[in-house]
Amino acid sequence: MTQTDILQTILKDSNYNLSLFSDEEIEALRQQVFTKEARGKETPFINCIVRDKEIQLKPEEVVRQLYATRLIEQYGYPKKRLAFEYAVTFGREKKSADIVIFDKDRTDTAYIVVELKKPKLKDGKNQLRSYCNATGAPIGVWTNGEKISHYHRKDPNYFEDITDIPKGNQTLKDILSERFTLRDLIIKDKIANERKSLKDIILEMEDEVLANAGVDVFEEVFKLIFTKLYDEFGSKKDKDIIEYHLDQNLDEEERGDYEKLKECLETLNDKKFRVMEFRNTGQTDTELKKKIQELFNEAKNQWHGVFPEGSSFELSDSHLSVCVSSLQDVKLFNSNLLVVDEAFEYLVNKSAKGEKGQYFTPRHVIDMCVQMLNPKRGEYMIDTASGSCGFPVHTIFKLTGHLFTNAEIPDEEKQHVLKVFGIDFDEKTVRVARTLNLIAGDGETNVLHLNTLDFERWNDKTEKDPKWINTYGKGFDRLEKLRSDKGENKNFNFDILMANPPFAGDIKESRILHQYELGFKGNGKAQSKVGRDILFIERNLDFLKPGGRMAIVLPQGRFNNTSDKHIREFIAQHGRILAVVGLHGNTFKPHTGTKTSVLFVQKWDDKLCPKVDDYPIFFAVSEKGGKDNSGDYIYVKNGNGQYKLDKNGHLIVDHDLHNHGGELPDGIAEAFIEWAEKEKLSFWVEG
Template sequence: MTNNSRPKTTQIFSASDVKHGLSLFMDREIRTVEGLIIERDGKFYIKCQIKDKYKVAKPEEIVRQLWVYRLLNEYNYPKERIDVERVVYFGSRDSGLADVVVLQEDLSHPYIIFEVKRPQRTAGLEQLKSYCNAEGAPIGVWSNGNEMIRLHREEPNIFVEVPRIPKVTETLRDILTERWTLRWLEEHDELKQGKTTLKKILLDLEELVLGNAGVDPFEEIFKLIYAKLYDEWRGINAPSYKLEFFVGDRSTEQVKRAITNLLEGAKREWQGVFEPTDKIELRNDHLKVCVSFLEKIKLFNSNLRIIDEAFEYLIPQVSKKREGQFFTPRPVEDMIVEMLNPKADEFIIDPACGSAGFLLHSVMWVAGGMISGKPLPENARNFAQNKIYGIDFAKKAVKIAKAINLIVGDGKSHVYKDNSLAPHTWEDETKSGLRGRLLRFPNNPEKDRENQSKFLYFDFDVLMTNPPFAGTVKERDILRLYNLAERNGRWVNKIGRHILFLERSLQFTRPGGRMAIVLPQGLLNNTNAEYIRRFIIDEARILAVVGLHGNTFKPHTGTKTSVLFLQKYTDEEKEKIEQTRAKYEGEWEEFLRGLKEKYQNIAWNSSVDDEEIPEELNSFLENYFESREEIEELLEDVVESGETEETEEENRGRKPLAVLVQEKSELDDALREKEEELESANATRKAELKKEIKTLQSKINKLTKEISQRTLAGQISLVLSEERITEAFKKYWLDGKVMQEMDYPIFFAVNEKPVKDESGEYRYKKNPDGSFVLDEHGHPIIDHDLDEIAEAFIKFAKEQGFDFWRQ
């Protein structure tokens, strides 16, 4: 006999392999069924309320008995109308056992069939539909104890969801003919208490109709959600309005007519998302199924996160991986908005806006609360209509962003479909919409005219973005717009898209403006990204770095990311930095003279003690040159073998250093032979030899430079002899002096409580009994520590006197 004092159900359901749950049931129901469980010989058994026999108390059996209890006590069906493990015959084929069956009043024919043994939706729904078809049952219910799907079998193989299970005193028609107001929908919203999610509903629809409907699931679900938002919006603005987005007892044609009317109303009210000719392409019977599943959820909730989850699911996985475009979890957006504290009179932009989460949360921040579909406070309404801007290159993401933006902004939107990195390719609509936000240069007419033409620099107060991580930019016309695409005086062949987004974000932000950008963590840590960090420090003050948990963007990617918060220097701060540089000019000249004296006879193959190299020079060499190789070992290889094999470097299009050294040695020998021949040659031959010697010398010089770039001594000689590289080192050295003088505190934090679990599902706060902790709107609260990080930063910002958090 065990002495475990925990409730028996808690012990049974705590095993890691349990797929069923209890969240659909109330505490009093669970306590009552708990009383049916006994322990015998170290095992738990539960008494069946119908057959009055004990069975092994497996999780699925407990869920079955909970449903039996509810049927008996809430729905008031008499015991004789309920059967368990009832045999279902499939014609001449084999039979199956239906878990729970509610019989018609004739006590012979099934009325409601329950499937609780199969916890996975796909297998459970298929089994349930086959039972309903075999027995002609009009209602089927699938449940694993955490979730529930109620299906009405209208005719063979056509199932729609019904809003609730009828009680013994109700007919199915009573359920189907109910009309709802928005208040009723709020009270019965199935997204409350964590009963389901929009994403799960879409999984069900994909299984039932979307998988083989022959339409673009994104486009059709988007139309339905747009129509439903309009239906709810009408209910918000007219409390007595009866919702039209429902199935009830209407025919497929009536449902199609009602939803088409809603979509047309939405298109008139919120123009600019659909073409006038766009219409619902779903077949009537498929449309009816979709509406039946969506009718009992309320989309206008505290932050519209559910819509994000739905569209993130609908956008094909392959494009997400290719483009590296992942929706930012709303708690991350909340944290960033709270830390940057956008004001009602400030202009905001997200140049990779996706579904416009940052923009939406900025509106919520200014409004002081949730977005419910009701008119916003005047300052927030003006902010939503005139101050928030978004750009994204993904058509579907822009469609979502535009729709939400139009609804929140009461019919106005500044969201554009274009590539933020390539302003020379922008559509006229984008240029027209953003022209008013171009930064002006009154003291530099030529730069001002150029900017009006090229759309490079903007006047936004706040920027928040999560740019695409994947992919590189190779187009020369784009690369030439960015300083970060230039390395060692020449344009790179390609560069990570997110790196250019960092510089582009600074271009969008006005002097003194602030920004936050989500970046791969390596960009802030890796040695080979030093030049990027130097660029950042040249352009802006680092306010904060927040490391996000590795689960943040799962299931799409486990890339570790950080949020970088910057405040762009004002013109006055830039001037102060230049003054600091000027102050150290003399010290630089002295430092350079010392280096030239120390290394006056250095050549690419000289022996150098790396411990004696000044720290600033060594750091610059590691940052400026691609790599460094040990010349002594390479020379030994050449001497010993006399030849070299093809290596990985050759495969990359770069000759191994040993090959270059060998080639130079052969050219040196050839040059010596020519010079010796020159001494005794006749006049005609001398002229030819001089040309040949000049050509050889040119080749040797070019090879010497190429070799020097890859040896320690050679790199030092180039720094001291090549004017361009000397200037780059000077800037690097002076940057170091500026950083020493600035030496300001930076806020660092790490997100230790992830918003998602390993599988990419949100983690919710739970009560001691295992139920979800709910917010004031009845929705489960995500469990994370990002709010605490934001609060800690705000305290830090006020202590530092940041102007956007000044008390």
């Protein structure tokens, strides 16, 4: 066994990980490992930093030694204040806490308890809660070497997140009341530092307070995220200064190293930066709720039409305090929206979205479609089943060159934003989408709450519902201008359409079916039911002008079932099939394992896409879907097992759909673009 691989060998097949620690910390520990014979075989040992004796190195012990070294060297706790395997009494039973830090003044009293034994956060947190309650320790830490959580035991009932534990010369009050700016948020971002997703954090909030709070979880978490986004939005001038500082001091590769990025930001003077307001700074729960409600009211004034004017937080003061503490160190503005998206997908599916068979499209699938269809300035784009509006928002990114940051969009670019539209029948997802679009589009959005398939009934909303008109009227006015025929909502003149329509359940209402050619059999007889996604194929073609192009996610069966031959013939009759990309089976997990493909079509047009009977089609199959069998994202790691970040400081999903701006090998999108240029497809021909 060599020194190089000894730690990874110890950790193999365990639930522990070292990605929380720097290369320097890991290497320092590795140099201290020695082997000796135990029970007839060579076994790794170390001289314990706290107990001053030889200890066999098992997975948990590796993490404990690393974290204890950090407590001593970085946090400044003297060894005499630390104890391992500290006995905690529960009636007649005794258990051992992994690490305890004693109070500075009362050297026999536990001040911080650290739990390593349980590799899963929920189990570890429950164990930690019991230890803190039994010892009276006000602070608890859980880590498995990959993720870490810091808590303030507010009372026996609630564990409240804190940004970090105090250093040896600090108090808990020092930590809570520290001045905190956007620079600090990037440095201490919980998602990058603690390796948690926003969904993980919401699940933890549910477990802590939300499940029994007697409130609509979606509404309350949405209000919190909406308010938090507004708070970050308020620091957009500071964001510009931060970006300039990073550009001046780091090259692109260094910006992908989170530790280097943090080190660089530590040198930036932020004394004149705005202080973040979405924070629990140690005030009373009542004072905190008043502050957060005022911030929410300001957000509603900035971004209209998402929440009713008089809406307020329904959470109790103490529950809100726990939730604010959980979210305050999460950086929500993110280059690809994956952070916010995954959380909203979970929340919306708790309602009814999943029952209708529609799931938010993973961002790497969206980016592949956007790259392949190549939207250009001046073109009109729509998503007819927009969900959280990934396709429209990423089209805005492509047209404006701006990612989802809190930077201003110049006025000359807003005209391009106003040519991007989204429609969805689910009111909750429309509100989520409007929030993301309002920010991405700097205050304007064309996201509409309508049933795409039932266009005959649109007038009930657009002409007779004052509340709907007040919220969505401006966007619908812009949509009306794209009608092919004045006064009717069937045909439009969009250049591009991208959609992932619901593909569960049939439409059985004859009134709707009679509006569609695919609602009838080949002999002219009306069908009694038609798959929802089938009607979306026809409806989407109605939205495109001649020469317009679309990408649509469909169940794999539509491409090879013999019973669906008439659908394939219908598509071929109306346009050129450009490409079919088979997505990996894990793409839409954990919600569904249904095999899907993306169909790319360009509507026939004498100039842009002249009709021919025989032509080549681009076929591809994704072999690396970016998710594991459980539906969790798989992220790219560097040579030391730590997560790699892209130039925007965000995790990189490991897939083969596109090259993620050069961070991944060329993928399906790049292969299609090369093919499309050779084929001289109209939207890939220069000029």
